[in-house]
Amino acid sequence: MKNSNTNILVFLCAIYIIYFIYSIFQNANTPPITFTLICIYALIYLADEIVLKDKLSKWGTGKSFDNMRKVEWYRLITAPFFHMNLLHMMANLFGIYFVGSFLEDKIGSGLFLLMYMVGNLLVSLLFSAFSSFIKGTGASPGIFALIGCIFYLYIQTPELFDFHFGSWQTSYLILYTTLGNFIGLGGAISHVLGFIFGILMSMLLF
Template sequence: MLSDRPYMRDDYPRNRTTVLTWLISAIVAMFVLQHLLWRLFNADTLLDQLLGLSVANLKAGRIWTLVTYSFLHSKANFLHIIANLLGLYFVGRVLLPVLGSRRFLGLYAAAVGLGGALWLGTHWSAGTGTLIGASAGVLGLFMLFACLNPNQPMTFLLFFIVPVTLRPKYVAAGLLAFELLGFGFYEVMGAVSPFGAPLAHSAHLGGMLAGWVFFRTFHASRGWFRPSRPDVELPRWMQKTPKAAPPPVYQVDVTKREDLRAEVDRILDKINSHGFGALTEEEKRLLDEARDLLSRR
């Protein structure tokens, strides 16, 4: 029968839907639901009240909002969700085979949670505003990517037209400087951001911190406080070359015929493999003594 033939059987393992696909699908589904509630029922703030992160929600006991806020995005700015989805896809498809599903999802949740915690600490006294968006999780994943591949070239389309190639370590350093300046000069001071809508710099910094801590904990081989290998090294002619260890000194009991024959066989094998010039002075002396001893016998 056809079912008896191996190439006709349907028992081969099938590809499963990855956690990255589920994550992107959940974000898109929540964005569609936001618009449906807004357009059809005029309930544009319903999901923000249930899933968005705010001081009032946390005081009301809605602990889940520390994570669920990352599934909501601005309905008035499509660039908000498009930028997060593109970053999540391109960085996630590189990190997912390295981390695995559990660690990938754990890092995303940790970056989102730490970003939300820092945002709450920054805005706790004011008690106003609602945090939404997956930027903290995306930046946490990108920080880990930059730590794992600091010099791998990355090509961006500036304004979707001009290709620009940069190294991840420089992009991460630029993002870190931008978020620190925005956090210190605008978010903490309560000033109006020059980029229009207020940016959650504190949440972004929390996500990047989570990615760096994850790298130092699970991937850095030198531990937390040991200095890593410097990027700039001295030329070879300026470096001290370690002295080669002297060859081991050993003595062979030539009075026993079995030991002598075994040692001669080893020396002959060495000559056959590396040539007579590879022998040490001790091996040459032993070979001469063995030849004299065997000739007398």
């Protein structure tokens, strides 16, 4: 019964995610890298959950160096595209959407993708070197690197961003930045590191 209810929930969420992706595809203002990342998050999670039954996650999720073979170093890059559950994926899906809506057009798609990928990679390297685990997931370090960039640019040039406090876009960004740090010590550390790396990269690039 529990598995049946879970499958129904995943199916309903899949329908909503498809509708959401279709809606933002119809919106010409959605930045291209932001849209692409949303599609990748959703496609990987739904395909692995519904069709492949965790086979994809066994191949691509993160591992610490003490649990990783040399031929598996690709996991440092692939791990951030996997998520541990539906809530985790949805939180990051909306997180990258709102962060991308605020930032990608301001700094350009190339730099946006670079900061996202480097933020994820640096945090993955640190965690793989100094901790032991066999299933690392989540894009939030890269998203927090982009939030660090927003923070830095806002301090330097406040008029660059049109924040409306009380709007649901700004409210979600604030909630994501704060509540996301209560999921556990490891998650909070990865978020703080991503945020710091985002600021440092911004100082070098802007």
